[in-house]
Amino acid sequence: MSHRKIIHLDMDCFFAAVEMRDNPALRHIPLAIGGSRSERGVIATCNYPARAFGVRSAMPTHEALKRCPHLTLMRGSMDKYKAVSQQIQSIFRRYTEHVEPLSLDEAYLDVTDCKQFKASATLIAADIRRTVLAETGLTVSAGVAPNKFLAKIASDEQKPDGLFVIPPEAINDFVLQLALRKIPGVGVKTAEKLAKLGFHFCRDICQPGEEISTERLALLSRHFGSFAATLIKRSQGIDERPVRQDRERKSIGVEQTLPNDIADLEQAEQEMLQLLPTLEQRLAQSGKAALLQKIGVKLKFSDFRQTTVETQCHRLDPRLLAQLLAQAWQRRQEHSVRLIGIQLGFKSACHEQLPLPLEGTTF
Structure with missing residues (x-):
């Protein structure tokens, strides 16, 4: 192989x-x-x-x-x-x-x-x-x-x-003892959720080279959605992604940590609108305005929780951003806001292909 x-x-x-x-x-x-x-x-x-x-x-x-x-x-x-x-x-x-x-x-x-x-x-x-x-x-x-x-x-x-x-021959032994929290994409909250379900190491999800049970697959899918497929592959040491020289930028954004926490929505909207010129400049420099697919608003609260609300959109619309800000504002739980950000997401300009098998020699 x-x-x-x-x-x-x-x-x-x-x-x-x-x-x-x-x-x-x-x-x-x-x-x-x-x-x-x-x-x-x-x-x-x-x-x-x-x-x-x-x-x-x-x-x-x-x-x-x-x-x-x-x-x-x-x-x-x-x-x-x-x-x-x-x-x-x-x-x-x-x-x-x-x-x-x-x-x-x-x-x-x-x-x-x-x-x-x-x-x-x-x-x-x-x-x-x-x-x-x-x-x-x-x-x-x-x-x-x-x-x-x-x-x-x-x-x-x-x-x-x-x-x-x-080396290839060491993959199985390595992933058997690998903690799930070390998998990219598994943050603190996901690791805690996995632990509550009894998953601490890659071997707890799936043994290398073995088929995952239908029950376990259903459990992971129910709790982690599409990320379940990635968890299963990584738990077996599998990753088909190629090294991409032309790695696409999928998003751009701008955010500001406020000098003082704010608790007024109107003031928050004014702070957000002050970020727009910078974001517009970055969008123009990216050359990807035609690929714009979604916009979003990010808030970080005084208790350091953060939330993002986004929606499909093909242009930078200040009125829609204000609506998204209002939705995110409802998640404050009476905390003030310490950071405001706005971000844009792009659709892919090309379809990704799986890598072809490659010849190997000395590792």
Whole structure:
């Protein structure tokens, strides 16, 4: 049986790592890139000394400061991070043209047809890591596996600055002990729901290579809808998705954390309308106005719950956005609102095809 060779590369605490590289005095102190002490905001990323105090990405700044009062906060420079990201992506493309960037600091590579290093994906990943460090001064963790799902899981196994390989013959043993919460798409609430149903590990859903029972399939479908099919496949280590060089952007949006919580719908609508010019500009720059399929409004409440209301629509309609805002507003449960966002979703410009079988050699 032939297997693809996929590498997932994930820069270690990327924004913070760039700042530590440029200023060595920051290397051994808790550091976070995010909002200032005097303003509301969230942590974009943090270094490992900060993580030792429980600071995490996407954590509200005030919570991060509560856990680590001596945390050093920096605004950061997106232009600088983008420039470094372009340098890193150019390194990836020396090895293969099949590169799918996921963000500034993360990408999939399909090296199935690469002949370098005796066609060994493991040796290719090791050389990429050496090259990135030598040319940028930054470390990158890598996962090597026969598909994207397992490669992404693998890249997190030896973080930071690590390399982890899941060869084809090790897939079954690996997924048997894999916690379901590690599957991309399984958030905290989904993991809790799975646990209540008695599902904690992939082996609890389906044994590799075995047919899932009709009763279990019905149970998962009833509780998780279309995501049940993904859960079943991932629990067996299956992921047919190809590495897409032309990865489509499926949505764009803009959001604002408010200086002060608000509890008045009319004020919320005014705040939302102030986001429109930015969203209109991003829509024009995307060149995808003809593919617009849905619009939505996002709210985050003072208790940090968040909700999104969206509907089918083929143009950016302020009146419809106001209606969606009113619907989302009903979910406040008497809490005030701390963040407002608006977003657009696009239909696909092309039909995705399943990958063809590929020849494999040394893994």
